[in-house]
Amino acid sequence: MTIEILVPDLPESVVDATVATWHKQPGDSVLRDEVLVDIETDKVILEVPAPVDGMLEVIVEVEGTTVLSRQIIAKIKACAVAGEPTVDVPVSSEASPDKRHTASLTEEQHDTLSPVVRRLLAENDLQLGKLKGTGVGGRITREDIYALLKQNGVKMERTQPQAKNDTLIFDHRSEKRVAMTRLRKRVAERLLEAKNSTAMLTTFNEVNMKSIIGIRKQYKDMFEERHGIRLGFMSFYVKAVVEALKRYPEVNASIDGEEIVYHNFFDISMAVATQRGLVTPVLRNCDRLGFADIEKGIKELAMKGLDGKLAVDDLTGGNFTITNGGVFGSLMSTPIINPPQAAILGMHKIQDRPVAVNSNVEIMPMMYLALSYDHRLIDGRESVGFLITIKEFLENPIRLLLDV
Template sequence: MAIDIKVPGLPESVADATIATWHVKEGDTVSRDQNLVDIETDKVVLEVVAEADGVIGKIKHGEGDTVLAQQVIGQLLAGGEKAAPSNQDKSEPAESSAKSNPEKQNKGESVEVKVPVLPESVADATIATWHVQPGEAVKREQNLVDIETDKVVLEVTAECDGVLTEILEPEGSTVNAEQVIAKLEKGASTESSSSAKEEAPAKEAESGSDDNDSTLTPSVRRALSQNGISAEEAKNISRSGEKGRLMKEDVEAYVKAKQAKQSQSSQKAEKTDTAEALGNRTQKRVPMTRLRKTIATRLLESKNTTAMLTTFNEVNMKPIMDIRKQYQETFEKKHGIRLGFMSFFTKAVTEALKRYPSVNASIDGDDIVYHNYFDVSMAVSTPRGLVTPVLRDCDQLSLAEIEKGIRELAIKGRDGKLTIEEMTGGNFTITNGGVFGSLISTPIINLPQTAILGMHKIQDRPMAVNGKVEILPMMYLALSYDHRLIDGKESVGFLVTVKELLEDPTRLLLDL
């Protein structure tokens, strides 16, 4: 049965197309879904695949012909047998033979590496780091690439053992959910991969040595000719097309990069005298990460949309330091974690939030939302920037559980393992600039929350106690709050409550 090989439907704005490359010739045996011919439009290259197993009959339109949508360009004889090869066929390169007989290609199944499904509020993501390169063997569940969103870093792991054959999206590329970013050959070994790598340059050298390279489409030839690029120079152009084919876009990108380099060289020559005068003063320009851009946007939004005010107080840390000194060893033996300051501050803040509900609330349009739960965001400094994971239901946690929760969030933040769920929500934020030596600051509210507590460096200072001067370990506390919802009386009362609970920790135990 003869099956027509037709030009596929063209995009609405495209009138016609060009036969770019026939991958088979008359008499070749083909398999179902095997790519037969590439059809080039102004913007994309379309592949026409075999509808069934069979033999290529007559090819009606050759490479370079202009064709229309649904036009018949060849015939496929379904279920036929390949004719005996002529002397001319025998002289064809081994590549054609490999294409006509897929079994001889000895390749495993190709697996697409895709961007995972992104959270509902995230439109796109950025390729952060590739941990493997083309040709490297990978194991099932091995991390291939880190993909950065506005809040978290997602890991994409290998679905199976094999070899990474191709990276479609390099580091820094913006990608969407479910987008194919690489290809993995299932079950392949590094030996077959290296063999393929050795064959590729040889084929490329053969085709590159001919000025009339048959793999070049008419539009590519025109682009090379118009820009005065020789066949030898064309070898240096990076190829993004399938099977290493040179595309028109590749030539345009190469020309732009070449012009930019020449422009930079010209500017550098013009500024030689100035550079000598400046000596070795240099600068480096790098793009912002997605997280840094998000932080900048949110902090600016917070400053511009809230009536932010900061109130200060100081707390004597000696009582808590005495408790830590007395029970640290016992506490660590029982719970497997050290007793820190953050658990005391979290407990004190949670109790203060119960007494001042407006500090635990948020503004939604013209409404005030009061929360009857106590989820506290912990500001964590990571190599990528400041993040605020959430410790949930702090009113139900013991000091040990709080310490363990904070440590787990800090480790995940450092390693970029925080999930969207762990970053979402939170009614109040605690930030500790004291670990970096900050003596006092005015923290910015973490929207949509209405307040944030800033901890600072513990410093010995002379204080008047019962008419006498004593040297005590003191810490400044800063509460930034949204004056649209929280009045001065409530903000000061909240901060005084935190101070009193910390200076007399037994109040936390006795609920006083």
């Protein structure tokens, strides 16, 4: 019995996609729910799992091919007919990985688990009751399974797709051409669009980070013990930005044709660098989140970005963007606006510098701030005032708690 493998339904506003990586080759055996291929759009990467156990018979569309929704990309020769009963074969945690069984899952539980998680449960004879999910809404992730196996003393090897042997020996004056990814192309288009369609200016200021560094040093252990997440700088940045946006609604607005749209909510985009390129997932309703919720949300978005697991909903929306080039050592930059937003805040490296404090020269941990904004919507008074407000909140973070 031959099963056709189709391109999944593409997200709204996405016309086509590209076959990114085949994890199996013709003749390879495949297991149900095992990832066959990654389909790349200009927003997200879609994993296409095997619908049945069998053998990959033929690949119709090779890597780099542009495909449409529901297009045939491969065919699998099934080893079992759908609907036939499967027999649960008990397998110990030390058994050979070739001996597998089907985990007993209810229909509801099965639908909430990813294909990789379902396969790992089946391979290692694990029950859901023994697992505590750390994903969104308490969902079980592959990391949860790896952690449990490690706790039980099982050595778990994570299989990675075999790299292609296309490495070139770089002799003197050699070249290598690599096609741009769809995400890289889209980022380039949006950056050019921002520069060509906005009256973009950048204003700078600097902030003394001594108070925040002192707070983190004093409470980081207590914070992590209570909330299970490290206290970083980003939660302070987000809190300060939200309070500044409340005071300067023009910065939280956008231009739509000949109208100005003022947003009464605070969805903040976070610039995340990935191997595929720059993405800006959105942390929503930041005004309702505490420091711990912000740190957890940022970590979750960053991990999903690095793993290529961001969904379209994670990337859409956002009223204002924060980019932190300081993690790479950047001392100062002029960030580019993320349309249709009106402004973006650049954070930079915290560096000890001599500054004047009460007529005395002292060494302080200083950081430059850069606010790029659309001058069609935001005037100089609002942009400078917005940046100074952020500076004041960061230099005296107790104001964030007192709302003063």
